[in-house]
Amino acid sequence: MKIGITNNQYPEQRNILVNPENTYINLKKRNIYYFMNPFRTRVLKKNKVFVFLPIPFLATKKPDILHLFNEVAITRHKWLATFETELPRVLPVAGVAKHENTELHRLIPHVLKDNCFGLIAISEATLNIQMKLFKHTPDIAKRMREKTVVLHPPQPLFCQQKLPRPLGKxxxxxxxxxxxxxxxxxxxxxxxxxxxxxxxxxxxxxxxxxxxxxxxxxxxxxxxxxxxxxxxxxxxxxxxxxxxxxxxxxxxxxxxxxxxxxxxxxxxxxxxxxxxxxxxxxxxxxxxxxxxxxxxxxxxxxxxxxxxxxxxxxxxxxxxxxxxxxxxxxxxxxxxxxxxxxxxxxxxxxxxxxxxxxxxxxxxxHCPSRYIQQLNDIYQRGVTAFRLHPPQTAN
Incomplete structure (x- = not known):
């Protein structure tokens, strides 16, 4: 399967880039906000936004799905996101409660759309924070929860048994x-x-x-x-x-x-x-x-x-x-x-x-093979839905 990603740093390596049978297409420099965020933060003195908005007509290889980390995709393409705290992720604005942040409310509809077919919280603690964010909007909380699963990251074993402790220090x-x-x-x-x-x-x-x-x-x-x-x-x-x-x-x-x-x-x-x-x-x-x-x-x-x-x-x-x-x-x-x-x-x-x-x-x-299978199951649901209801344009 061809998976579109927007970075290949440590979080992606631990949570997304886990299956050697997949092809991963890095769309980092095909994201409008890759270029916009430096302008926003340095010139406009505004917060960075955690969004993938594809540059039209630039993609040469089209992924089957997008899998993002801590980002929201503004696209017709099928996508899912793994997140470690909240999604949408927004930085604080002085004097504004997080649940009243205008950037949060701008991005929520994109997460609730059908082409966002899954959210993966990396822990129960993450899910707790996510649900707390939407406690003032029960309908949104319900719809977010329906999309969300908790999936702890995989971890390969480096030894099969604890080495006996030698005498001494x-x-x-x-x-x-x-x-x-x-x-x-x-x-x-x-x-x-x-x-x-x-x-x-x-x-x-x-x-x-x-x-x-x-x-x-x-x-x-x-x-x-x-x-x-x-x-x-x-x-x-x-x-x-x-x-x-x-x-x-x-x-x-x-x-x-x-x-x-x-x-x-x-x-x-x-x-x-x-x-x-x-x-x-x-x-x-x-x-x-x-x-x-x-x-x-x-x-x-x-x-x-x-x-x-x-x-x-x-x-x-x-x-x-x-x-x-x-x-x-x-x-x-x-x-x-x-x-x-x-x-x-x-x-x-x-x-x-x-x-x-x-x-x-x-x-x-944290078995890596079991994690890959669980991730593949989520991907297959997204691909199946994509084939049944293809977008008019797949940016």
């Missing part, structure tokens, strides 16, 4: 490009506090930290960002304790090997749309301690890992409304990390049990 790994948003500071604080409290010794741990320390902005903190003294303290702690080994980045093959040879993954993230690195750790038999935001409780259940954190809002995210709230949640994350780490040091066999359960859940819930 507990091997921990944190990996997050945005070091501070992903919870790197909380990992450093938890471990260094346990060392200072003499509850553990440096000789018991090997902690690999992968991430950019220069990426300090934390979107979850909004206007309540940490100060220079905080960042300096975290980086001093990393240098002070020999159990910490920091690298800014690591290529994917080496990172997968690191996961496979680690006892435990750490991702006490402040904000996360899904958590693909959790799937990668689990597929290497590495159970993970995560926070409880968005999809993380769905993909990191108690039998396969540990979920920690604080109170969530209606979007299953953290709401930081003051410096005190930020610090209170940080302390909750740090305290929970400390408790789990002490539990594991006391009973190291638990990482073996949860690592094996993590592999099992990847096999059962």
């Amino acid at each position: 507990l091997r921990l790994v944190f990996a997050g490009n945005e070091f501070y948003r992903k919870g790197g500071a909380e990992v450093v604080l938890a471990i260094s506090q346990l060392l200072e409290e003499k509850k553990i010794d440096e000789s018991q741990l090997d902690v690999q930290l992968i991430g950019e320390l220069s990426k300090r902005h934390n979107i979850a903190h909004r206007q309540y960002q940490d100060n220079e003294a905080f960042y300096r303290d975290i980086e001093n702690r990393i240098q002070r304790y020999s159990c910490f080994k920091h690298q800014s980045r690591m290529d994917n093959a080496a990172l997968m090997e690191l996961f496979r040879n680690s006892d435990l993954g750490l991702l006490p993230t402040w904000q996360e749309t899904y958590g693909f690195s959790v799937l990668e750790m689990q597929s290497n038999g590495c159970p993970v301690i995560t926070s409880n935001v968005r999809a993380l409780p769905e993909i990191n259940p108690p039998e396969a890992g540990w979920c920690i954190g604080g109170t969530l809002n209606d979007d299953r995210e953290y709401s930081i409304g003051s410096v005190a709230e930020r610090d209170q949640l940080r302390q909750a994350l740090v305290n929970a990390l400390k408790l789990v780490l002490l539990e594991i040091i006391e009973n190291p066999g638990i990482v073996q049990q949860k690592g094996e359960a993590a592999i099992t859940r990847i096999k059962e819930q």
